[in-house]
Amino acid sequence: SSPTPPPTTTTTTSTKDHKPRLVNRECNTDLLLTLLHTSSYSTTTALSTISNRPQTYLTIWTKREKELLNDGFRRYCGSLHMIGKCLGTTKSLKDIVDYHYRFKIPDQFRRYQEKKRVMARKMLGYVERR
Known part of the structure; x- marks a missing residue:
């Protein structure tokens, strides 16, 4: 199994060359890392929290x-x-x-x-x- 990307980035696939690219400007990296830490590094718990309140962790205009x-x-x-x-x-x-x-x-x-x-x-x- 391939390693998962770091929690500070979101991996998307470019349709042109099918290579993954990292997008992190719209993410509040510090808040995401804090959440991961307070979730005892459980990605499932952290992702659940993020999905309940995504606007807290994303910079959406x-x-x-x-x-x-x-x-x-x-x-x-x-x-x-x-x-x-x-x-x-x-x-x-x-x-x-x-x-x-x-x-x-x-x-x-x-x-x-x-x-x-x-x-x-x-x-x-x-x-x-x-």
Whole structure:
């Protein structure tokens, strides 16, 4: 039998290459390890507790929390600390920073790249018409 992955990660299978990949950003690793310890390292007991209250152990952003983050971003010009105060106690500053750099920055960069492509096409069109 193959060894099981460490309790701090969730193993998923990529459909492309069928190799397992580890996903742990959405997990509260410290809380999971504490739970495993308090469960006397019984994975069955720990998994049962997790399945009863998964939101406690996962960092899942609700639609409302995303709206509050976006409103806070507009209001406080990107001050993540102030945005955190808008969200109250539902998310830690670590969660907010992680969400910002994983989801907001890539979207902004993609939009910037698309604008650059459009400008390059326009410039190429001007050059070709000369």
